[in-house]
Amino acid sequence: MEDAAISLSVTLSGFELDNPLIPASGTFGYGLDYLDFFDVNEVGSFAAKGTTLHPRNGNPQPRIAECAGGMLNAVGLQNPGVHAVIRDIFPALRNVYHKKLIANVGGFSTEEYAECARLFDAEEIVGIIELNISCPNVHGGGMSFGTDPRTAASVVETVKRCVKKPVYVKCTPQCPDLVTMCRALEEAGADGLVLLNTFLGMRLDRRTGKPILANVTGGVSGAGIFPLVLQRIYEVYPKVSVPIIGCGGVSCAEDVIEMMSAGASAVEIGTQNLIDPLTIVKIRRELPERLRELGVSDIRTITGRAFR
Amino acid sequence: MITELNCRILENRPLGPDCFQLLLEAEQEIEIRAGQFVKVAVPGFSLRRPISVTDVEDGVIRLTCQIAGKGTAALAAKRNGSLSVLAPLGNGFTLPEEGSELLAVGGGIGTAPLIGLIREAVKRNCRVSAVFGFRTPQQALFREELSALPLRSFYAFESEGENVITLLRREGYENIPFAACGPVSMMEAVDEIMQADGEFSAECRMGCGFGACMGCSVETRSGMKRICKDGPVFRRGELLWKTLR
Known part of the structure; x- marks a missing residue:
C-alpha cells in the first residue's frame, strides 16, 4: 500500500480536518508563534489560546514547574479578551492560516461563556467552539463549572442557544464521575467532548519547602498523563454517541493511534509542542507509515477499535 | 528563523564552584545576536533549559551556565555526545x-x-x-x-x-x-x-521559550510581555521590578 493511499482525514460534527492532529489550547497561542518553525496549515486544526470575554493578565510568576514525564503550568488564562482577538489577531492569522480553528472559551459566569462563544460563532475562521470548563488555574471559574454535571449542563444549554457552530466541551479529570458528566453534557446538547484538560498538581521548592508555583497548584500535562487520559477515554467512549477529541500526553504517532483506538476521533497535542515545536509535522509525516504497518488505509476506522 | 540544531559537544568544563562552560558545534551555521538565548534539551528531563549565549565564534556556540537544579547538574555532567538546541531565541x-x-x-x-x-x-x-x-x-x-x-x-x-x-x-x-x-x-x-x-536582560522559568505558552509572561509598563519572545532584553523603564522579584 502506498502512503498516498492512506487517508488521514477525520470529521468532527461535519467539520472536515485533513488530519486528526490538533495543537491543544494554551500550547499554540493563536497560531502565529509557530510560523518560525513550519507552515501552520499542516495542522488538522488548532485549539486557540483560552479566551475570555474580558482581557486577563493571568497569574503571577512563577507559572511553570517541571516533573518527571511532563510539566505543571499555572498561567491562569492570560489572554487579551475576545474583542481584541477578533479585531487584532484574526486578520493577521487569516493571512497565513487557511483552515478553521477551534475557539477555546473560558469564563467566570454562564453569561460570560455565552457572550464570548456568541462573538466567536460569528467568525468565519472558527470551526468549533471548545468550552473550557476545566481550567484548574483560575478561581471561581474554569474548573468549578466542570465538576458538577448540572452546572456544566446548564452552561452548555445556554451557550447552545447562542451559537450555530458545534460546541465541544473540554472536561477536567478532577470531575469525580466523568461518565455521568459526559452523558449530562451530551444530553444538554454538546456536539462533542474534549478529554481531558490538565490534572491538578503541585511541586515544592527543594530548598525552601514552599510551593514553586505562585498559584500554589497547577495543571499537570505531558507524556506522564497519557495512560490516565487513555483510561478515561476508554471508559467514556462506549457511554456516549458524540465524538471525542483525545487530549493528554500525546507525544508521538503511536500515541495518536493508541488514543484513537480507545475511542478518540481526533487528538489534541499540547506539552510536546513546547518541548519540540515540530512535533505535529513529525507525527504527520510518520502516521501513514505506522498505519500502513497495521494494514489501515483510513485513519477514521481505528477510532474505538479497542471495542471491536 | 528559529532552528532545532543538533550540536556536538566540543568541550564542557567546570568554571568555579557552581558554573560550567559548554562549547557546542552546530551542524549548520546559525546567526545569534548578543543577548539572545537557546533552549537545550537535557536527556532525561521534560523541558528544555533556557541558557543565554555567551558568544558565537567561528560557528562554535559558547554557553556559560550555573547549576540551578537537577537538570543543569545533568547538563554539567554531560561531557561528550550531542545536544538538541533550539536557537536563536529572544530579541538580544x-x-x-x-x-x-x-x-x-x-x-x-x-x-x-x-x-x-x-x-x-x-x-x-x-x-x-x-x-x-x-x-x-x-x-x-x-x-x-x-x-x-x-x-x-x-x-x-x-x-x-x-x-x-x-x-x-x-x-x-x-x-x-x-x-x-x-x-x-x-x-x-x-x-x-x-x-x-x-x-x-531578565530571566524566568519558561515553558516553550518561543512565545507560545505564556509561561514567562510578566506585567510591564506596556502591558503583559513574554520574557522569552518580547525579551529577554527590555529597554530601561519597561520592566516592573516587583513582578520579577
Missing part, C-alpha cells in the same frame, strides 16, 4: 554604534550574556567598560578573558565589601549608556542610580 541587546560608549553591568551568572555584547562593542571600536559583581573572587567569571580585551574592567566582590553599585558610583559611570544583567535586586539598584539610557 541593541548593538552599540561604531565608536560609541558602552557600560556592561553584570552580576553573577548574569555576566554571561554580556560577553557577546562586549566583544561586539570592541569590534565596533567602542569605549567599553565592564563592571561585574560576584559574591567571592572564587566565583568570578571571564576575568582573564576581559583583561585581554581593550576595555576597562572592574570586579566587585561582596566578600570584600564591594558591589557593582559602589563601583559604578566610585568610577562616576552614571551617565554612560549601559546594558545590565544579573539578580533582580542588582538590576533594580542599577536602575535607581543610572542617569543614562540602557537595557536590562
